[in-house]
Amino acid sequence: MKFGLALLLATMLLHPVALDARVIHSESSLYQNILVTQNGALRCMQFTIRKDQRNQSCIDSSHPQRLVFVYTRMMLAALLLNPSPTRILIVGLGGGTLPTSLAQLFPDAYIDVVELDPAVLKVARAYFDFEPSANMRVFEQDARVWVKRAAAMPTRYDLIMLDAFNGEYIPEHLMTREYLLETRELLVDGGVLASNTFAISQLYHNESVTYAEVFGTYYNLRSPDSANRVIIARRGPLFDPDTLARAALPLIRSLEPYGVPIESYPIQLATKPDWDTKARVLTDQYSPANLLKGRR
Amino acid sequence: MRRTTINSLAFVGGFVIMALELLGGRVLAPFFGSSIYVWGSIITVFMLSLALGYLLGGFISVHNPSLKRLSLLFLLGAILTYPLVFYGEPLMRLVFDRIEDPRYGSLVAAAVLFVLPTLVLGMISPYCVRLMVTETNRSGHVAGTLYFVSTLGSALGTLATSFYLVLWFEINTILILLTSCLVAFAAIGYLSGRHE
Numbered sequence: 001m002k003f004g005l006a007l008l009l010a011t012m013l014l015h016p017v018a019l020d021a022r023v024i025h026s027e028s029s030l031y032q033n034i035l036v037t038q039n040g041a042l043r044c045m046q047f048t049i050r051k052d053q054r055n056q057s058c059i060d061s062s063h064p065q066r067l068v069f070v071y072t073r074m075m076l077a078a079l080l081l082n083p084s085p086t087r088i089l090i091v092g093l094g095g096g097t098l099p100t101s102l103a104q105l106f107p108d109a110y111i112d113v114v115e116l117d118p119a120v121l122k123v124a125r126a127y128f129d130f131e132p133s134a135n136m137r138v139f140e141q142d143a144r145v146w147v148k149r150a151a152a153m154p155t156r157y158d159l160i161m162l163d164a165f166n167g168e169y170i171p172e173h174l175m176t177r178e179y180l181l182e183t184r185e186l187l188v189d190g191g192v193l194a195s196n197t198f199a200i201s202q203l204y205h206n207e208s209v210t211y212a213e214v215f216g217t218y219y220n221l222r223s224p225d226s227a228n229r230v231i232i233a234r235r236g237p238l239f240d241p242d243t244l245a246r247a248a249l250p251l252i253r254s255l256e257p258y259g260v261p262i263e264s265y266p267i268q269l270a271t272k273p274d275w276d277t278k279a280r281v282l283t284d285q286y287s288p289a290n291l292l293k294g295r296r
Numbered sequence: 297m298r299r300t301t302i303n304s305l306a307f308v309g310g311f312v313i314m315a316l317e318l319l320g321g322r323v324l325a326p327f328f329g330s331s332i333y334v335w336g337s338i339i340t341v342f343m344l345s346l347a348l349g350y351l352l353g354g355f356i357s358v359h360n361p362s363l364k365r366l367s368l369l370f371l372l373g374a375i376l377t378y379p380l381v382f383y384g385e386p387l388m389r390l391v392f393d394r395i396e397d398p399r400y401g402s403l404v405a406a407a408v409l410f411v412l413p414t415l416v417l418g419m420i421s422p423y424c425v426r427l428m429v430t431e432t433n434r435s436g437h438v439a440g441t442l443y444f445v446s447t448l449g450s451a452l453g454t455l456a457t458s459f460y461l462v463l464w465f466e467i468n469t470i471l472i473l474l475t476s477c478l479v480a481f482a483a484i485g486y487l488s489g490r491h492e
Contacts, residue, residue: 030331031332142329143329144326145398148327172330173326283466285467286462286465286467287322288463291463
């Protein structure tokens, strides 16, 4: 073990530039091939083995708390609208970085996580140090089914994070107006929803108008460093820029270890549509999502 | 002429069956997800319904087979497919509220929605065989050609639905198109069989 560590350190010293990622574990589940790659201190989870493979989730063992992806940090901009969530729902586990960070930030909050693929949970535990906290429940179920069932239960959430992806994109039945309406029902008044989506295809326009139809005006958070776009919506009116800027101040210190530049988000939260507002809304009746994704 | 009509009817039957099966996945997803067991349920229900349809179609082809009667099967198929547009959702809600396990929930829902139309559409192929066979020694040839035509229809129905129809239309619109197609071919069959 020590020798291995010494060897690793030696290799890293000899190769100051990033080492090539190597696959340290692969597992085929019912839904996808899960690959775990290691690149220096960086360990990532991938769902496909194609050339344009995209990392689903990464951890950096030299800075274990730091959120590696720009989009994961952007998701935490939701805290500007709700700085102390008490009941959190996370749809899509991946390597578990979001649930882990939120459990550390808010140890008293109850967190429910919904993940379709049992193999993802297994890999997250074995390779990404994911361990559900005492207040955390992980449900192995299709999110659409789970959300429909949850609507009949009394539990409501003040923070919901949508981050369900398969090897391709968000599954079609998790993008429709009906799904978003069902999810919105799970929010308390004033509850906040953050959703991770892509901003690089025709689908950007369709998803944008679909969220607008369900939530009205929302904050659109884009970054020049990321192909992702994070939608931050509130069940209730949005805040003015000054309120957001003030909300950032007390968060700066607690979010610092995670690498979240929370103070820079308030001015980036846009409410003006930069999409084609005449795009077709995605519904259970019309959701050819993966076909639209191929269109630029 | 009569042969062409019967072949086209077999083709359309195959087309509609697979278009319907593919839509089934989309129809069930909002209630039961799109996990592997949902597709398992749909395929099981379609296979069982087709099996029963083949049996029943062969059985009724024994008594006074005619093109007119075959076209009635198309009409019946249309009558059983059309209600999915209105009753699909409430029926799924009913099943969803009563069966907790999404595997059996999706199986029961798929059965409730698709057994009847698929069973009737499954009756078409063996009935067509009966109408085309005149001599025993050519029966294999006739059956082979009909399988070819109807399976080609199925392949095209799958492709058209998954590549294009879902991109252009809502699911209900596609269901109405399929129903209209069945009605149109019922009329074609009836008209070309009226002098028999």
